[in-house]
Amino acid sequence: DAMVIQNPRYQVTQFGKPVTLSCSQTLNHNVMYWYQQKSSQAPKLLFHYYDKDFNNEADTPDNFQSRRPNTSFCFLDIRSPGLGDAAMYLCATSRGGQASNQPQHFGDGTRLSIL
Amino acid sequence: KNQVEQSPQSLIILEGKNCTLQCNYTVSPFSNLRWYKQDTGRGPVSLTIMTFSENTKSNGRYTATLDADTKQSSLHITASQLSDSASYICVVGEYGNKLVFGAGTILRVKS
Numbered sequence: 001d002a003m004v005i006q007n008p009r010y011q012v013t014q015f016g017k018p019v020t021l022s023c024s025q026t027l028n029h030n031v032m033y034w035y036q037q038k039s040s041q042a043p044k045l046l047f048h049y050y051d052k053d054f055n056n057e058a059d060t061p062d063n064f065q066s067r068r069p070n071t072s073f074c075f076l077d078i079r080s081p082g083l084g085d086a087a088m089y090l091c092a093t094s095r096g097g098q099a100s101n102q103p104q105h106f107g108d109g110t111r112l113s114i115l
Numbered sequence: 116k117n118q119v120e121q122s123p124q125s126l127i128i129l130e131g132k133n134c135t136l137q138c139n140y141t142v143s144p145f146s147n148l149r150w151y152k153q154d155t156g157r158g159p160v161s162l163t164i165m166t167f168s169e170n171t172k173s174n175g176r177y178t179a180t181l182d183a184d185t186k187q188s189s190l191h192i193t194a195s196q197l198s199d200s201a202s203y204i205c206v207v208g209e210y211g212n213k214l215v216f217g218a219g220t221i222l223r224v225k226s
Binding site for chain 2: 004006040041042045092098099103105106108111
């Protein structure tokens with residue numbers, strides 16, 4: 001089945017130690033998104049790629065970066081994780097951007113814990 | 116400011132009963148309205164997407180309605196099942212721009 005796969009499902013890192021989360025898709029969608037979701041809150045968009053074009057949200061901390069080496073893969077890098085970065089990180093894809101009427105397809109997320 | 120508000124925050128119902136979740140929004144200009152179901156520890160799954168010209172859309176036991184004049188939407192769940200226990204998120208698309216997420220309604224179906 002075509003899908004969005006996130007690895008790992010659970011990630012534990014130390015305060016200040018860089019961590020990378022990965023996302024892959026078999027849907028061949030041109031847009032990929034990274035969201036941060038804290039407990040009982042709505043997902044918050046960090047950034048997205050429209051094809052190769054990177055779009056950063058204005059309030060996304062500089063500590064968060066992303067790479068998309070090809071259509072299928074996208075990575076979220078957190079350079080120096082702080083305790084406030086503990087959250088579920090969701091990857092999503094869509095055909096066409098947020099302004100389109102196409103649904104987003106989400107992975108099951110990576111739950112990040114900071115020690 | 117573009118906002119999406121959902122009510123109630125949480126809801127408990129008995130298996131087999133119907134329920135209705137509400138979504139009010141101030142997003143303008145409007146493009147579309149989406150309902151997602153998010154099981155605990157999983158990613159959201161799309162239930163319905165409605166554009167301005169659509170006022171109802173169904174997906175199995177889920178029926179979403181949209182009143183673009185009053186900027187309200189509802190999600191009706193018929194004959195609830197234990198597997199319906201989840202968070203239901205309303206998302207409104209701003210025309211030509213972004214998606215605005217509601218905080219969700221947590222539904223618990225009891226046997």
